[in-house]
Amino acid sequence: MRRKLYILIGILLVAGMVLAACGKATPTSAPAPKASESSQNNAPAKTSAPSAKEITVTIGFTQSKTGKYNEESTRQSDGLDLWIKQINDQGGIKLSDGTVVKFKAVSYDDESSGDKVQQLYTRLITKDKADFLISPYSSGLTSSAAIISEQYGKIMLATGAASDSIFKKGYERVYQLYTPASHYLTGAVDLLQSLDPNVKKVAFIYENSKFSTAVVKAAKEYAEKKGYDVVMFEGYDKGTTDFGSFINKIQDSGAEAVMGGGHFQDGSTLARQIYEKKLPIKYLALLVAPPDPSFADLGDAALGVVGPSQWEASANYSPESAKAAGLTWFGPTSADFVKAYKAAYNEDPDYHSAGGYVAGLVLQKAIMDAGSVDPAKVKAALDKMDILTFFGHIKFNTTDAHGLQIGHEMIYIQWQKKDGKLVKEVVWPKEGATAAPLYPLKH
């Protein structure tokens, strides 16, 4: 009997694993950057100077092809692959000494879980001889990978990782491209202040996860510094679907503005229930969910909701705005990037895609500035970097929190109505705004 029980348990276990695996495993036909492999044969024909040589630089990273980060991570590596393809198609980067640098990518599936990340990054460095590394998606996986890259003295560009804490731990070669979590909602506080100086009571309600907790803690501090009275500061568990009691509590607290959220599912549910319960608040800013195009499916509940985004296609960073700000412009414009991305993948890029692309772009700029692929020289170039790209301003902290992003700023979008249809408009910062903010929230 017992044996049969074990067999049954075993079969159930395995069947569960198979189902889980089949459900998530998406065999993607990755656009392999083949150009670099054949390039070595073609090179001598193109360059007549005998001194000109061509080198292929290997970029290593892990990608979450399965598991919970699959979607964001795939977009991120799609963005990076697009950059590699573009560089190789245009004949690589020409350095000042005539060397032509081309790129190739090596990547593995980290399954969105930390247990293999260090092993895979060691493999990328020792076996695949990766010259430069790109981080995995998410702050947790990036901090695991950072130890390995630092240990081997490799440069790692961290994209899709917003946590501040990694950069306060003494790492010297990890560079962050996203605006750190501590600045995710501070702009939403500034926006509120510019809209209505009379509002004083703010409630924070957020998902109990690494990322959102870090964001709201910093936002709360900032709001208090700006003179706001934080009347509620409460977390909800992952996967919460009923916010009724939280909404009642917000109402009792007398809050006039609500900020927080977590990820897409909970954020959009929260926005819908706040709308349905007709919570009398003037301002609602949520993380992650609002910038997603499917947030519009909420209909009128989406109207007026503000959300931070790392990048939006409509944000108007341009060579002109670079000149106005006294910065060097580098890379394609937003329009060119969107066009190329759409042509390659037949979908609109989101900020994860742009983050992947800009990781390549920043590496390209650093190699060009360094005039070499020597890690020490590239590191020096990254430390000095101060540029404006279609993604925004890129500049790294080089003192107390080495590698922390200090140039890039969040963009705040708001869902507004145009001709009866919901549209996403950039409302903050003022320089990048595409429409005037809608205020107060009409429920």
Place this chain on the structure above:
Amino acid sequence: MSKKFFQHASLWLSLGTVLVIGLWPIVTHNALNRETAFTVLSAVALASSLNILLGYTGYVSFGHVVFFGFGGYVGFYTINVLGWNIWMAMLAGGLAAALLAYLLGVAILRLRGAYFALATIGINEAVRAFINNFAPFGGPTGMTLNFKIYKAYGGAMHALQLVFYIMVGLTIIVTILSYWVRTSKFGLGLLAIREDEDAAEVMGVITPSAKNWAFVLSAIIPGMVGAIYFFKNGTIEPGLAFPLRTSIEMIVMIMLGGQGTVLGPILGAAGYETMRDYLLVSPLFKNLQLAISGVLLLLIVLFIPRGLVGWLRQRYPKVRRWLI
């Protein structure tokens, strides 16, 4: 040749397997092999520990990773906040896991069969929820080590090397522990509980205390593995520390190798991890690796449900004397 010799032969075979895995990166002097061997050995240590409860005592714990995560958290806290060294942190992690197991055992080892299995899943989730709201452990954001901490061990390169040696040592200890339990009078009591708990009680086995000690023994090493794993990982957060999937994989490894044997979980864990590693990086399978490993496991469990060692014992009665 006495019976004792044959029993020892099984111990040497088990230790030999662990040593081969442990020496492979040292002999080849290759960092990648070291990383691979580290994950294989941690799987061996976890599976062998769980085997004491699952294989010998017959209690299926679906939430055994809770001891790995809890020990990891306590160890990480002592390093990160209290400034202890890795040795003390490892001990703290092991003791914390043992204490947790003792308290839990008193409460839930009265449950049998499916009820016990369900309770263990609940405990993993409950501890995760507790840590998620426990501010000293960083709550949902977890904790991150300062890179400079590795300097005390001669830099990150040496620290990772040291952690690997510790892991080899722990795996050897867990192998000896597993062998000792299997061959001792205490272990005989556990086997009796597995076969029929009521009959064991009638025969004079004090089942509540025997079960509780089995639970504690099966928790100590996972707690220590957790402490050194997260020291190496450099960062800890609730999602990384309590993955239910690892719990299930531990059970699968034991079933692959043969539950209730000393060598079985070692072979099962090594085989399972090697297969996963191969599928993960092979250019042919890397997009499909989870589906393929699922199908392979299904086939193995369908056709050799007793696991490799169990199958050998059934097929060749002669080896039963020394293959335990």
